Amino acid sequence: MNMIASRYRINIRKDECVLCKRCVRECSFGAINFNSEKNTITLTHSKCVDCQRCAALCPREAIFITRNQNTYANNHLYTANTLNEIYRQSATGGVLLSSMGSGIGSVHIYFDHLLLNASQVTNPSIDPLREPMETITFLGRRPRHIERGKDGKLVDNLPPHIELSTPILFSAMSYGAISLNVHKALAKAALRLGTYYNCGEGGLHESLYEYATNTIVQVASGRFGVHERYLNSAAAIEIKIGQGAKPGIGGHLTGTKIIGDVSATRMVPEGIDAISPAPHHDIYSIEDLRQLVLSLKEATSYTKPVIVKVAAVHNIAPIASGIARSGADIIAIDGFRGGTGAAPMRIRDNVGLPIELAIAAVDQRLREEKIRNEISIIAGGGIRNSTDVVKAIALGADAVAIGSAALCALGCHICASCHTGNCAWGIATQRPELTNRLDPEEGADSLVNLVSAWTREIKEIMGGMGINSIEALRGNRLALRAVGLHEKELEILGVKYGGE
């Protein structure tokens, strides 16, 4: 007996269907099959994850997916999801595993409670089409003093930094979690946009070294594929301490996925599990972190900025202060809603802090300690559109990182089935017949379109406010007003209520 009712129903309009079997070929979850004896399409609703691949590719638009209308007894405490989780665990004894970022509704999406300002009468707004509007963003440590040589000319004492044409980067996603074609699309797009993608902790594929100028390489607890050439090929190096979807949790890529190029890129033998220990076992303190930061700088002759990526957790402000003092140039904070290729569901949905609170708390703390200029902040974890970008920067971030939104540009429909390895869009899978579905060139075009569109919108929003550079927006909380939040939230966000 299966107590779990199917989540979705696959509906095919019989009168529209021409039996072309496209949906059968496209469904990688085994939900749609063809019965050649009866010459009919057979559906296994329980296998459907609502990835929308069949619906999107049906030439007759004959397919639509609905929620299963079968309903459990109405109960606010024991909802259908809650019951299904109990049934699943009582049947298997297993830890619930899911993917993507947390989409639970009970935690505020603070971005949606923040409204932006605009200029009226007392200061002029700016038309970004006809007037200069600066979105170039520099990430890295700022020098404490201006130095002049004996000739009175400025001495270039700028520590290593990276320059972004727009304050948007692509988040770290590893080869193994996503396909090589996705990495290629991200790399090509980053190059064309004048920004950066991050190869994640699975090493850098040989074919991607040519995009080194736009690559951030990651050093995580597993140190997979980390060596001198890897470090020196990148524009910046990121030490991954944690990620928003699973703070405090290590990684485990099973041996079955460590094949071919994934094995070669991670530099681990085929078929053997790749474990990323939960902590770096050489980092148990800020002092230890400083040692890794400096040894990475030493290995790259102090030419590259070092980023430290942490999940937004309860003590994020003092942690960020420690990171700023560790010698790191940039801190990347990944919020509660950050995505992942696989995470225990309870961790994903219950651990960490929304990125909005984390940005505000960290920016405030670093300002109070007078070290805000010692470190740049990249904020990630649930950035969905250009206004999220603007609000994150106004709260105190220097730039934002997008992962899930970038994958959506490549076809992702947030069905949260990455952990199955069956991604029908060819993104979170290593199955060749599926990864072939994504063309890196077309993917790069979509990513360039998305980020360009957001950049246009950011310029328009800034212009409306009468601001003509990202620099002037950063930490400019007067550009924000809140609605529907209580006083403590306003205090932490450092934002006034609408009408104040």
Place this chain on the structure above:
Amino acid sequence: MKTIDAFKLNEEELKQEIRNNQDIEVDNCLGQRYLGCALKEGNIKLVGTPGNGLAAYLDGASIYVKGNAQDAVADTMNGGLVAIEGNAGDALSYAMRGGKVYILGNAGYRAGVHMKAYKEKRSLLIIGGCTGSFLGEYLAGGTIIVLGLNCKPGMKLTGYFCANGMYAGKIYLRTDEKPVNLSDKLEFHKLDRDEKEEELRPLLEEYARIFHLNLEEILASDFSVIEADPQKSYKQIYAAV
């Protein structure tokens, strides 16, 4: 071979000298960090006590220390040789992938955590004395050998939680005594004569030669090996949502 005096240089000048000279002896080392970081070639002799992070990301060079080393030696090392004629501190050879690290004396806590091997890269860590707790945790490949030479009476070769989470590679101990609280997911057995000759002798030859030790005497003792039991993996049970 050029010889320089670390007392007469600041840390930056010292590192520059090491980077620029293939063969160099540095006297009076005293806590200077990150020496030999990511070096691809050269023979470096350090006299004294180099500081933390010695030979991090080492990529082919040879480093000989006449003295003790501190923490985080050979972090993420990829190739080359590090020989320390003394003791080493904590977090030795973390995530080391290739090359050899030879310690004549003792090592601290967390030695050889998450060492690996890949194709021709086979990391090898040999510790002449004893080690602290957490030796070889998460071992993912490569070989660790602990000899227990010249240890104080009553001192054990390894501390607590030896090889916890280990899933590949081998740890050889010059004893027939099982480490305390060894995980039941690991196999522990005594080596027979053939195993010692075929597996251990080739691994120890260079070590004995470098430190002028009598290999026959070392090999005359009992040895045991710890390996992961493939039947008992650490698999978490998941229920995909």
